[in-house]
Amino acid sequence: xxxxxxxxxxxxxxxxxxxxxxxxxxxxxxxxxxxxxxxxxxxxxxxxxxxxxxxxxxxxxxxxxxxxxxxxxxxxxxxxxxxxxxxxxxxxxxxxxxxxxxxxx
Amino acid sequence: xxxxxxxxxxxxxxxxxxxxxxxxxxxxxxxxxxxxxxxxxxxxxxxxxxxxxxxxxxxxxxxxxxxxxxxxxxxxxxxxxxxxxxxxxxxxxxxxxxxxxxxxxxxxxxxxxxxxxxxxxxxxxxxxxxxxxxxxxxxxxxxxxxxxxxxx
Numbered sequence: 001x002x003x004x005x006x007x008x009x010x011x012x013x014x015x016x017x018x019x020x021x022x023x024x025x026x027x028x029x030x031x032x033x034x035x036x037x038x039x040x041x042x043x044x045x046x047x048x049x050x051x052x053x054x055x056x057x058x059x060x061x062x063x064x065x066x067x068x069x070x071x072x073x074x075x076x077x078x079x080x081x082x083x084x085x086x087x088x089x090x091x092x093x094x095x096x097x098x099x100x101x102x103x104x105x
Numbered sequence: 106x107x108x109x110x111x112x113x114x115x116x117x118x119x120x121x122x123x124x125x126x127x128x129x130x131x132x133x134x135x136x137x138x139x140x141x142x143x144x145x146x147x148x149x150x151x152x153x154x155x156x157x158x159x160x161x162x163x164x165x166x167x168x169x170x171x172x173x174x175x176x177x178x179x180x181x182x183x184x185x186x187x188x189x190x191x192x193x194x195x196x197x198x199x200x201x202x203x204x205x206x207x208x209x210x211x212x213x214x215x216x217x218x219x220x221x222x223x224x225x226x227x228x229x230x231x232x233x234x235x236x237x238x239x240x241x242x243x244x245x246x247x248x249x250x251x252x253x254x255x256x257x
Contacts, residue, residue, distance in 0.1 A: 028137050028140045041146070043155075045156070045158025049161060049162065052126075052162075068132045
């Protein structure tokens with residue numbers, strides 16, 4: 001089982017990597033996309049904090065500046081980390097659903 | 106923050122970030138804030154988000170600064186325990202340890218230390234209740250008046 005490095009990176013990091021999974025985006029596009037698929041409005045401070053963390057971990061990288069905006073893209077390590085994290089979530093989800101069913105709740 | 110223009114509020118919040126962060130993200134962050142405010146997000150909420158993140162950015166040690174942060178934390182911890190800076194030198198702990206195993210057969214060297222009262226006082230538990238008003242001051246010790254106190 002690959003190590004889930006995103007477990008401690010925070011929800012914002014997972015949301016950002018999920019958003020970047022279909023192509024590079026800059027800050028505003030990331031916030032809009034995350035709002036659309038997760039129903040969550042990320043604060044701009046939270047966004048830049050998570051992007052810095054992801055860059056330090058080598059999971060995302062900034063592309064050359066487009067006017068004043070930096071588009072960000074997911075790296076190969078980021079894609080692997082996201083896949084491992086989603087697998088882990090799926091396992092937890094399956095166990096949770098099974099136990100709820102067994103418990104008759 | 107009533108009375109301040111939204112752009113000014115955000116600009117003030119962005120100034121709370123470290124300089125290296127502003128160089129990297131400053132212009133982009135200001136533009137993102139303008140777009141969010143134009144979308145109807147309250148300027149106050151955007152500014153609060155930047156303020157909280159700036160505080161986190163300042164308290165989170167950077168990779169290159171970890172050693173300095175660890176050294177500072179060690180010094181603060183030592184200070185709060187009331188350890189004098191002299192104890193941090195190499196010779197003081199050695200002489201303190203030697204007092205524990207001192208031979209009673211050499212009373213000439215430490216005449217005032219003989220007898221049951223000659224036990225060492227440098228044990229850590231003893232420091233906690235002998236601490237004086239200043240955390241940096243060493244507690245007064247009766248055996249030190251003769252100049253042989255270091256060995257007691």
